[in-house]
Amino acid sequence: MNVKSFLAIALGSSLIWACNSNNHNAVKPGSGSDSSSRPVETKPPNSDYKPAFEGQTRIKGVHTKTPLDVKIITDSLKYPWGIVTLPDGRFLITEKKGTMRIATTTGQLSAPITGLPKVDAAGQGGLLDVAIDPDFATNRVIYFTFSQDVPPGTLTAVGKGMLSRDEKTVEGATVIYQATPAFDSKLHYGGRLVWDKDGNLFVSTGERSDIKSRPQAQQLNSALGKVLRITKEGKPAPGNPFLSQPDARPEIYSWGHRNVQGLAINPVTGNLWEDEFGPLGGDEVNRIEPGKNYGWATITYGLEYSGKKVGDGITQKEGLEQPVYYWDPVVSPSGCIFYTGDAIPEWKNNLFIGALSGMHIVRLVIENNKVTGEERLLADQQQRFRDVVQGADGALYAISDGEKGRLFRIGKK
Structure with missing residues (x-):
């Protein structure tokens, strides 16, 4: 079960919330779409590539009919990256430079939580995502991803530890997995975490955004450009598709990815979904199946930043998976979640994605594995939205990137 939303599933349908004007800054709900069926994207694409099927990009626009109440809960976070809902309804939030904070629904922030391994916070690196153990209420164990300096380069690492009873430190923090090989780059770490139904961790990685490292997304002996599935101890999870294949990493679940920054479990099908960055165009949403190859950099709907075509300039090839949906121009999709609450029924089972360069929260209506x-x-x-989570009250909460990182609450009026 996705720990970012299991509380909302359990607590169900009521939305009970009171606004304390001393702790909240009211803002307009704001939506970038109108009530027509025109696509929300109005800018011209970067390429002349055509979609593989109808509805793969620039689908019709929709508009939330439920009156929304949007508030800034706090603007005192420092480059937040990941957020998870705790059993008591508060939030555990990572900050890129290497600390965590606990936030209440009224905007109170804890002191920085220390005790974590040293992170390499240069570029896109730092302390990244966080997940709580399914038994956190009794064992207080947390898992986190971060960029680790491992000469001659850096890599995406997964750590675990126990949140102390006084919530001031992470005790016994240790690294349980390293996505090797290390590479001399400060970009494309991936780093998102989500639980499968059996208590194993899905972990995303990037291909490190270099022409030299890019081919490793297509290599099964490398952990770069992959979705991985590991146990709580950092070992390959039982049932992984390449467990018995020679010269393949047994922790690999899917491959051919560029930079996966969103992972979520579809509550209807139980499938894993992800979003990943394209280059100049070609941001993707994919439904992940074990052992499948998602194509980067052999196929893509994006271009090099120079405007030239990537590789052979093809968007389809036999044996390589098509994205369920893509964007051109990009929105830079980051953390995502399927909404499972009852507070806003029209959002049920919709996918919500924080968009960085797009500066909005994406809402995708999905039916029969297609975006509609x-x-x-x-x-x-005008915020770079890094991650979104469902609260215990059935509202959505989102964090935005920056020196004065914000925590938003998006709920029913």
């Missing part, structure tokens, strides 16, 4: 509608929420806030 798209909305842009909070576009008027």
